[in-house]
Amino acid sequence: MKKLVVLSGAGISAESGISTFRDNGGLWDNYRIEDVATPEAWIRNQELVLDFYNQRRKQAADVKPNAAHYALAELEKDFDVTIVTQNVDNLHEIAGSSNVIHLHGELFKSRSTKDPKLVYDMTSWELKTGDLCELGSQLRPHIVWFGEEVPMMEVAVDVAEAADIFLVIGTSLAVYPAAGLVNYVGRGKPIYIVDPAKPEINLKPNMTFIQDKATTGMETLIQKYLLPDK
Ligand code: OAD
Numbered sequence: 001m002k003k004l005v006v007l008s009g010a011g012i013s014a015e016s017g018i019s020t021f022r023d024n025g026g027l028w029d030n031y032r033i034e035d036v037a038t039p040e041a042w043i044r045n046q047e048l049v050l051d052f053y054n055q056r057r058k059q060a061a062d063v064k065p066n067a068a069h070y071a072l073a074e075l076e077k078d079f080d081v082t083i084v085t086q087n088v089d090n091l092h093e094i095a096g097s098s099n100v101i102h103l104h105g106e107l108f109k110s111r112s113t114k115d116p117k118l119v120y121d122m123t124s125w126e127l128k129t130g131d132l133c134e135l136g137s138q139l140r141p142h143i144v145w146f147g148e149e150v151p152m153m154e155v156a157v158d159v160a161e162a163a164d165i166f167l168v169i170g171t172s173l174a175v176y177p178a179a180g181l182v183n184y185v186g187r188g189k190p191i192y193i194v195d196p197a198k199p200e201i202n203l204k205p206n207m208t209f210i211q212d213k214a215t216t217g218m219e220t221l222i223q224k225y226l227l228p229d230k
Contacts, residue, residue, distance in 0.1 A: 004079035004226075005163035006072060007181055009086045011170020011195060012214045016063040016091060022172050038146050046138075050127055053141040057107045057125045060089040068169065068214035069095035071222060078227060079165070084156045086171060086178050088143060101159065103152050103178050109142035153177050160184040166191045167221070170214050173199040192221055 010020035020026045035041050036052040073096035075081050083092050083100045088107040092100045112118035112133035119142055120133070131139045144150055156178075160166065166185045172195075173179040182201065185191055191207045193199060194217035203209055208225065210217045222230075 009171025065095035105143035
């Protein structure tokens with residue numbers, strides 16, 4: 001089976017009701033990155049950071065995958081699919097995708113501030129000051145903040161290099177190193193981009209831009225390009 005690699009971003013979850021970051025009215029219109037999504041913010045105002053991610057977790061627990069998430073899961077019948085997502089929600093997994101790499105962490109996990117290898121599944125939406133890891137240190141959201149290493153990037157680069165087909169869906173491609181993954185796709189391999197707005201990228205001859213929302217854009221992608229004979 002051909003290897004289909006998908007780079008997804010907040011836009012794929014937009015039709016499920018999760019806010020994107022950089023659209024009008026998006027999260028970064030209402031919060032400053034440096035107040036809630038950096039290691040310095042955690043040191044300066046732990047309560048604000050915990051609250052920001054508690055709100056995100058509460059919102060994400062209430063929503064369901066949409067047709068685009070399901071379509072990607074369904075594609076496993078015809079392709080060897082790996083999803084590299086910048087999203088911290090778990091909608092790809094709930095939709096049934098079996099191979100999901102989270103570049104920016106996962107909302108429903110917490111992590112020790114003493115030993116980053118100690119990662120825990122969360123049972124409640126709320127992470128509080130005083131919630132401790134087994135070593136007795138404060139738990140933090142299992143999120144990659146701005147200024148931090150992206151531990152899954154190496155794996156994601158290998159996956160991108162091995163892709164026969166690459167799909168970019170619902171991301172502005174504004175955040176590195178994630179946005180740079182498209183540069184690792186082999187020369188001449190087709191790259192499809194599904195987004196209502198053109199991401200921050202120069203379109204090359206091997207790129208096809210489907211200017212549409214995730215749900216209907218996936219239908220076009222599958223019918224016209226991926227499985228035209230089905
Ligand atoms: P952005 O908010 O930067 O971009 C969202 C993209 O989704 C834009 O290109 C929109 O045009 C598109 N979009 C909006 N509605 C859509 C729909 N219905 N269907 C498909 N696409 C739609 O979000 P990301 O690119 O995911 O990182 O942001 C990347 C990273 O920046 C995030 O992972 C997060 C953020 O800061 C961290 O917090 C570390």
